[in-house]
Every structure is written in C-alpha cells, then in structure tokens.
Amino acid sequence: MVWVNAIVQGILLGGLYALFACGLSLMFGVMRVVNLAHGDLAVLAAYLALAVITGLHVPVLWSALVVAPLFGVVGYAVQRFVIQRSLDVSPLTTLLVTFGLSIVIQNVLLEGVSANSRSLPTGWLASASFQVNSQLSIAYESVIVFSVAVVVLSSLQLFLSRARLGRQVRAAADDLEAASIVGVNVRHVYGIAAAIAFATVALAGVAFGMYSSFDPAAGPQRLIFAFEAVVIGGVGSLWGTLLGGMILGVAQVLGAQVDSSFGVLAGHLVFLVLLALRPNGLIPARLA
Amino acid sequence: MTAGPLLELAGVSKRFGSIIVADSLSLVVRGGDAVGMVGPNGAGKTSLFSLISGDLSPNSGEVHFEGRAVTRLDSAQRCRLGIARTYQVPRSFEHMTVFENVLVAAYRGAGLRGHAASSLAAGVLDEADLRKQANSPASRLGLVQRKRLELARALGCKPRLLLLDEVAAGLTEPEVAGLVEVIERIRARGVAVIWVEHVVRALVGMVDRLICLAGGRIIGDGEPLAVLASPAVKDVFLGTSYGEASQT
C-alpha cells in the first residue's frame, strides 16, 4: 500500500511538472528555443502572485488570473525583442541569452525580496485532503494542480488543433518559410507561442507556490524538471509531456520512498538513462 | 595497382519518408575514369554523392572502395581512405584563412604532417589559383573563389576519387575553361573524377562518360553526346513529348 500511495502521489506531482513543461515544450516545438530562464520565470510569477494576494487581499486562485495574462504580454514582448534577435544571430545565442536572463532574474529577486523562502497562503486548502482508505490520502491541492494541468494541456491541444491561430502555429513549426509564403506573419505567430508559454509557466509558478515553498534560487531546478519531463515524454508532444511529467514524478516519489534524499537523484538518473537509450524521447512526434 | 574497380555501388537505395533519392543504384568507376553526371532537379545527384562520400548511409545496398566495404564508415573515414568531395553550397571554414582551410585537409584527409602538409596545401592553392588569397579569411572570398576553395580543399585530401558537385556554376566562359584544365591535370595524375554539373558544355568537353540520373535511377550511361541525344534523356530534360512538339 505504501507503494500504491507513492505511485498515486507521483502521478499527481507529474501534473505539476507537466504544467511546467508545456510552455518549454511549446517554445522548443515551435521555434526550436530552449528557454533556460523558464524556471526563474515561474519563480518570478510566484512572487508576483504573492504580491497580488497580499496587496489585493484575494485568494490564491484569483492571483493566477492576474499573473498569467500579464506574463502572456511579457512573453510576447520578450519573444519579439530579445529571443527573435538572438535567433537571428545564431541558435547558440538563444541558449546564452536565456541563460543570462535566468541569472539576472534570480539576482533581481535576491535583491528585491531577499533569499528567505516564502509560500503562497492557500487557507483551508493547505491541509485539506480526502481519505481513500487508511493508508492512502490525497491532498485537494495536488488534485487541483493536476486538474489545472490537464485543463491547460487540453485547451492548448484544442487551440493548436482547432483555432485559426493554432493552425498557423503548427504551420510555422512545420516549415517556417512555407508558412511565410502562405501569408503567415511568422514573427507574430512566434510571439503568440511565447505568450502562451509564458502564461502557462506563470500558472505553473503559482501552482508551485501552493505546493511548496520557494526562494529566488528555486528556478533552475524547475527548469531541469520541466526539461526532463519534455525529453522523457518526447519533444513537441503535449500528451507525451504529461506522461513524461508523471514518469518523473513517480520516479522521484518512489526514489524518496527508498531513501528520503534519493528522490530527486532518482528522477535525474531515470532521465539520463532514457536520454542514453532514446535521445528522441518516448513519443517522438510533431507538435500536437 | 589493383585491377579491380575503384568504386562500386551495388543496389544502393535511400529514402527520406516517401521520397526515394536513390533507387537500387549500381555503378562501377575505375581508377582514372572521368565521369560526368547530369539530371533534373531532385534526380538524386547530390544524394548519390553523399552516399558515396559517407554523408548519408543507405537504407540498403553496399558501397565498396578499392575492394573494401565502406558502407558503414563515416565521411571522415572515407575521406582518409581517398574519397574527397566538394559541396554545391560551399562549406568553407569561414574564420580560417584559405591556407588553413586546405591545411586541415592535408593534415587529416591526406594524413600528412609538418612540412609535407604545408607543401601540399601550398601546391594545391597554386593549382586552384588561390595563392594570392592564401592568408585572407575564407569569409572574404566571393562565390567563385569559394567554389575554387571547395576544389582546393578536396584536393588537399590527396584523393583517389574526387566528387565535384557543381564547381563550375556561376563561372564565366574563360573561368570554366581554366577549371576544365585544372581538372584535366588532376585526372592526368590518375585521380578518378565524378563531376555533377549543370553547365553541360563544360562536362561534354572533358568527361569520357556521362551518366544521366532521374528519379534516383540511372537512365543513361555512356559516351556523352550519345547520352544527351538519347530519347530517354531528352524526355527528362526537355519534356514528355518534346519529339511531338518539334514536329509541329
């Protein structure tokens, strides 16, 4: 029963990782950019949510409705003015530039809010859970986060497959030049993809802040977990990302079951082994 | 010298998804041969070069060089065995000087060291008429000089089989004549040459065998003018019913 519990918790944790990963996956799938500042953006979003909650006295879920759209706008601007420019220089430059942004965000946070760790106040949700049986209890929070992840992934999937703009995103991901000659404004579409990615990472940041405490240096590990989920699941495949997140979550929780300090390491080892065996991920697929 | 063929392709096929770039190709080239290759866009000429040079590995079939199976060797290994190629879009080392570009080839492709390597490189630059540019970075060369650098770098590998992919494209008439002279000299040293070119007149003047490729298959192989005159080849180049059109 201990193991069943671990697997259930791991799967639910995987929802959070998938939420982190879908923006990364989208940006890599569409414009071949790995945003190394991804995790730090999530942490930044968590701090912003905290400011909204304490400033406006609203519950945590409402703060997400403020932070996510704001991040969307920022994402569009960052894509058009920073990432696009570095893409024009060389693909290596995007890595260096986003890494630089990562360090800058971390240290701005460090200066602005100190290194103390914080967490988002979730009120009664914090301790609420339902008991499946004597050994298996599930926290409402994890269920909410998992559901949010599934809803976000489904909406994204729906957007890409049905919406006019979503179709343009897929076309630009398939063939940049062909997209431009059928009249798609590729730079705008890239901006839209980045806006979505930033909005989802903001949601992930808020969810993360509900789940556990955070501090300015928490970003890189979020990035790594997100990337591991993407690679395990297969780049550009959204449902693969959910699967990847769940595999990573289960590996971490099972690892922690063996030895409390072995959890994260177990996740890394699963990732490295899979990377060695299948460099293209479990479900190699095109976007959507 | 061995009596066997220099290069032998046996039933080589290569697909990219549903596109077939080489359809069970078989081909024999002997030492010192000068072979021209023509074909419409997408006929698979450059892919065939890549299959010979090792930039691509075939889905099926075997490639033998001097009697040795090289199908599973990469392009660097094949180069060190004596197969050198040029690329249609030059792959110069932009931030290195012209001399250094060729020197890498002399060190690695030809396996020479020290003075022997720099002598070879210098000689090759003379041959390709790039001696004056020896110390300027490759990024400063114009397109025509870049094409010459491609040739020089391939020669720097001291190949026994040289694959030339459109080295004459964009050259003026006298430049093409000069290039043909250079390639004649290379041939005279016993190096086999396979030359893909759209400037058909450059080819016809120099090769003693012409291969026409279409749809990943060989549709003509033999004496150049005879190949160009054959109905199958005319069909591929000038259209399905060119004969009909010319009668009206």
Place this chain on the structure above:
Amino acid sequence: MRYGLLPALTNVSFTLAAGETVAMIGANGAGKSTLLRAIAGIHTPTAGSIRLEGRDITHLPAHRRVAAGIVLVPEGRRLFPSLTLEENLVIGSVPSRRGSWNVARVFELFPWMATRRARPVVYLSGGEQQAVAIGRALMANPTILLIDEMSLGLSPAVVRKLYDLLPELLAAGTTILLVEQDVTQALRVSDRAHCLLEGKITLSGRPRDLSPSDVEAAYFGLAKSTAGGRG
C-alpha cells in the same frame, strides 16, 4: 515588374502584364527558382527593384506580399505535414483577400479531395500533394500566381492533367508566372516564354516563334556550331 541582381542572377529585367501566362524555362541551376523566390519575398535582391502595379514592393516581407496578391506554389510542394489536407487549404486563406476561392471551390476543382479532407497530407501521392499546393495558393485569391517546377517528380499524365487546369485559373483574371523544366508543357500553356541560362535571359518570345533547336541550344548552353564537337 522589374527585377535585378542576385548572386545567382545577373540583371534580369522583365514585366508581366495582367492576365497573361509567362513561362520561365531553363536547366536547373539557371536561377529560375531564385527568381521566383525573390518575387515571393523569400530573398531580397542585392540590387534592382520589384514593382507591383507601380508600387515598389522590393522590401516587403513575404507574408505581406501574399496579402498584396503575389502567391507562390513552391518547388517541392512544401505542404505542412502536421496539418490535414483541408487545414493545408484553409491556411492559404490567412491573408483573407477578397475573391471567389474557398475550400468548396477547390474541392470542385479536385473532387477526390473532399473524401480525404481529414487525412494528413503525408499519405498523398506526389501529384495529389501538388494539387493541394495549388489549391492552397488559390485560397489566397492571388492576382499573380508563381508556380515553381510543377512537374517535378510527377508522371507525365499527372503533369498534363495539372496543366490542363490552368485555363480555368486564368478565367479568374489571374496572372501566372511558371518556372518549368518540362519545356514542352511550359510552351504549350504560356503566352510568352523566357529562357534563363546561368542567371541571364538568353532567349525570349512567343512559343510559336521559338524553334525547337533554338530552345535546345539555349537550354543546354551548347551553341549550335559546337554542339557536335568536343570543346
């Protein structure tokens, strides 16, 4: 329309009149594709200018040229593999230009498409893919349609079928610039033809005024007098 210098092209100038079909023939490597891609806005010419109805569009990005009515059917089809057949057509209407083309009319033109509308395009044959590429371009209601190597990799029967569609497109007043290796087909359907060799126009005229031997000579670059010799 005027057109100038690119590395692969030297000082090429020509004009298109509304409603005519012009063929650009020549061996590969002659610069034909480069020319079409420059008109479509993928490359910017190093010198010279491109004008559409008197307006200078030399520096207009590709997607805005589509909105202005210049639409390219690219070499190798360039369909979107992760989009279905119908989506590949629908995305052609992104610039939302006014006109009579829509999915239903494309299906009228190619009835087989209707039954396979939800299929990914990778499962279509080469000829079918080419038809989708043409349909996609028509969805933008082009005033100038640029067609690059329509016959490439297709069987003669399919090529003929595709070319037989052109008059129907022309009926809508569309101007067509064809780049083609299949000389016979190109000459059959065009009002005027230019032969491009090594980046220069070497021969121009109405198809009926061009003799087959002139075309052959211009095409291979073998001057008639030396074609028989080795030199």
Place this chain on the structure above:
Amino acid sequence: MIESAPSATPQRVTRSRRSARWNAVAGAVAVAVLASLPYLVYANVTGVLVNLFILLSLATLWNLLAGYAGLISVGQQAYIGIGAYAVFVLADNGLSPFLAIPVAALVSGLVAVPASFLLLRLRREYFAIATWVVAEAVLLAVLRSDSLGGGTGATLRGLSDLDPALRQAYTYWAALAVAVATLLGTYLLLRSRVGLDLTAIRDNEIGARSVGVRVALAKGIVYFVAAAGAGAAGGVLIISQLFVQPTSVFSVQWSAYMIFVALIGGLGSIEGPIVGTVIFYMLQQTLADRGAWYLIILGSVAVLMAMWVPRGIWGLISDRFDLRLFPVGYFLHPARGTVKVKS
C-alpha cells in the same frame, strides 16, 4: 600510379603575421611580475587575485568548449566540485594539498570521459541541459555521502601547521600556476593540429568531417581538457577557502561567471576571457557593497553583447588594431633567401 602532391613553388610558413617573439617576452615578464607579488603586496590583494585566477582559468576553458568546439555547457561546476573534493580526500590521506591539485585535475578529467560518451551525442540544447543535470546528480550524490561531509561540507586538512602568510603565498602561486597552465595549455592545444580541427568543426562540422577530421575525438579531447582544468581550479578553490560546501561549489553560479566573462570578453579567442576577467573584477570591486548588483549588471551586459556584439570586446579591439596576443594561425609566405625551399 598516382603522382604525389602537385609541385609546390618555394614557400615558408609562419604562425603569425608578425614575429611573436615580443609577445612571448611580454608574457614571461608579466608572469614573473605576478609571481613576485606575494613579496610586494599584502595578502588581501593576493587573496583577490586568487579568485581572479580561478575565474580566468574557468572562463578560458569554457571559451575553449563553446567558442571553439561549439559545446555550450552549463554544468562545468560538476568538475569544479569533483576537483575540490578530490583534493579534500587526497589531503585526508596524507598527500600535500598542493601536490593533490594535478591529481584532482586528472580525476576530474577521468570522470569526464564516461560522461562525454553520453553527452557528446546530444544536440546543443540537450547537451546544455544534460550537462546541468549531470552536475546536479553529482551534487546530490555528494550530499548523500557521509564520508564527504554530506550537506555540511568538508574542511581541508593538512595545511593547519603551515604559517598563514606562507600558506597564502603558496595558494597564490598555485592559483597563478593553474591559470598560466590553463592559458598556455589552451594556446598550445589551439596551435596544434587539434586546434585547427576545432576551428574547422566550429565553422562547419559537415565540412570538417568531409576533409577527414575526427569530429568526435576532437570534441572529446576538448571536453576532457575543460573538465581537468575545472578540476584544478576546484582544487585551488578548496585550498584558498580551506573548506568546501557542496551547494556552493556545485552551484550553477559558476557557469554564470564563466559564461558572462567569456561573452563580454569575446568568444572564440584566447584573449577574450582575459579581457572579460579584468572587466568582471573591476565591476565586482566597484559594486562590492551592493550585493548581487554586479551579477545583474554583468548578466545584462553579457546578454546585450551576445545579441549585438557576438565577438565581444576583444573582437572589437582585434578588428580595429589587427592585434593578436596568442597567434595560433598559419601564414604562407613566398620563400626568402635560403629558408626551407622545396621544389
């Protein structure tokens, strides 16, 4: 039979356009002056310079990876940490910490060999993050190890009976030696045929392969050298601090330092990281009492440089003055007089 090379006209090859003798003399003088500093200045100055030398070594090696082999690693801190812990273990077993530095370099290099089999197969984005994951995995393994002190860290033994002034001087010389060895090693590597291979690979990997360059081998050599150098720097680090704390020695902050320094100074030249280190040092000193601001400014400058001045400050300098302190090129001259003539 095939004739050998086409006959070459008489020629002579040098490694720089001008004579490099004065560069060598100036370099030797600079090293001699730096080496005599412990006799001339207070220990707080040499203490700062120790950190500067560590950074210079790391940035030089990262530049070798990224600027020459095109390998963007954000996980070199793995080898810094391995080097530091190797010195700790060796000193614990009675070896002098100073003598342990070269051994630590070797240990780091040897760990890099199996890692390189996994990492060098990956494409650039995958490579970057996988190096980071490897560094995290090593950190987590160290945290779990009681014999290495776990999360609390480890204190270096074997230097307590040494006079503090002498210890500081020895530490300074060790740091200087590692920096000089790194620069000289990088210079010699780039001057060798491997250097030519690397430049060719960076400019055009397919082209390099097509002229016979063993791409995987060349990248493997660079990865090994960069890991060994980072290990040596880590060894100096533990000696200078007498203590190693795992989350700090394995911190990605190290990657930030080396990347920013190399980007600002200029990727793809030996001089770039030297220039970058000096700028870093000046900025750090100016903003010393303003916490993390120097990193924020440095990071922002590095980002802007990467986008708008990809070859960095040294790129601007060398373009304007045609200057090279470390000539690694080959120049072909017509022969003069009796110098090596071959017909």
